[in-house]
Amino acid sequence: MAQRKGNLMSVRKDVKVLDATIRDGGLCNNFDFTDEFVTELYKANVKSGIDYMEFGYKASKNLFKTSDFGKWKFCDEEDIRNIVGDNVSDMKIAVMADVGRCDYKADFLPKSESVIDMIRVACYIHQIPAAVEMIDYFHELGYETTCNIMAISQANLNQVQEALEMIVESSVDVIYLVDSYGSLYPENAADLAKVYLEAAEKNGKKVGFHGHNNQNLAFANTIETLSYGVSYLDATAMGMGRGAGNCASELLLGFLKNPKYSLYGLLEFIERYMIPLKNSGVVWGYDLQYLFTGQLNRHPREAMNFTADGRSDYCEFYKGLLENF
């Protein structure tokens, strides 16, 4: 059986924290962040020792109208540079590219001309061949790459193993275990992480974890998978992210023992920007409706509709979920 790597006091130098506030949080407010907000988050992340900051999606402007979304749905090079300049910091810049939702051959510059460091390719498990094609393309352009295999709690172990066999043969740097539905428990998150790690490490790849907080387990699952060797950890300020949200950066930064990480740098941002954002009515975070879909291992869309409609008839909602199993 795989052993834990280090203990609760260990400084795991292999760990990288990725802030996904703008990207996953943008799903809560249609990417409608002010430049001031993004600039201050960038500065706070640098101060806190965050390793990567994800700015948003590189979505296709043919599929999505720019007038329907904030700019971080598209992450134009000049918009990122407007925040980070040439990014003279130790923190790297990431964007996400969804399989099937981006014009990857048109919209990405060679790395030598871009301030972006890493492209994270998100896909469902049946899209792995398409993801591999994109990853190899981005690798050729000179970028670091990740493959974020979403909704993994609905895949069976055979599928996972087949997907991993395929992806480890690509040029990908990091393979992410993504609990999109927030339905994994620490025990099965750890079991899956061990499967990922075994396949990845043989091929010199790293493994990442991206949690959702439907069952209040995003942080627990993150540190549990970390303990077995997962090293790329996604987090967001105050857990801001779709539905029940993600692992909160403030929980993770307070847990990690590497002195490079500082909770205080982020706290100032939270007090000045995140709490006002939440008070302004942008909604995310653990609530009963997300718990239900998480427990039932389902996409949170019905819970998101329940939230958007301002409903509070939890019992009726729950019965409806059970009827439509």
Added chain:
Amino acid sequence: MAQRKGNLMSVRKDVKVLDATIRDGGLCNNFDFTDEFVTELYKANVKSGIDYMEFGYKASKNLFKTSDFGKWKFCDEEDIRNIVGDNVSDMKIAVMADVGRCDYKADFLPKSESVIDMIRVACYIHQIPAAVEMIDYFHELGYETTCNIMAISQANLNQVQEALEMIVESSVDVIYLVDSYGSLYPENAADLAKVYLEAAEKNGKKVGFHGHNNQNLAFANTIETLSYGVSYLDATAMGMGRGAGNCASELLLGFLKNPKYSLYGLLEFIERYMIPLKNSGVVWGYDLQYLFTGQLNRHPREAMNFTADGRSDYCEFYKGLLENF
């Protein structure tokens, strides 16, 4: 190394769920619950398959003025009977008695005359000898007993082992690991649980877990310790409890695989009573100030004061905590 008992699908017949909503939740509203609220919670708990319902404290009326608190600070026999009658259900009734804060020789009837089934003796680790005296007294009266050793995250392992050696020699039925400060991570909660289990099982005792949610880990720690053999699990409706609150019953009931447990029975209560209670302004649950005290392994009292004062200057509060280390 201790192995997990069963897997995520197992029906662990040894598991007992204890609802502590009135007792730990009462710390949020001075035990000011209506009889209707308590009666409906009692019915909901019976419907949901909860094994024990804790009504509150049996506090000394010499130390505490009855006019300062709701009745569940004192749990008079007739007040409990007013809710449960003779309790013709499969669910048992518990109350808590704090070492040093109750008149235990005056205030408890023999079990044959009481509707109470279990007395939970709460103590700090240096009070174990006093707890043993009370436990043996209650055992003689005919009650089931537990010893809830609080603030265990501040004790060292030697102290824990000495305390356990003493308590397992008593007539106690269940020894509780209590993470009062919400500062344990699943890894060290599990390590401590293994120490408790080893001492307890040799002497025919059971082990329980009572978590606090300062780091969003109350549920995770509960199921992690459960997996190694902890069998008495405290939970509260919507996690209602002091400060950051406890493990939410709805998370735990959805997790347990024994078909005797039903989430739906509790949900009706939550919708009709807990959400209105929360909307009325009673405050509990995870928030940054509790995260700080949890991370720093400190009593939440400063965070509770911060909350009560309606403060939102998190950075100043955090700096103050660091200065007073």
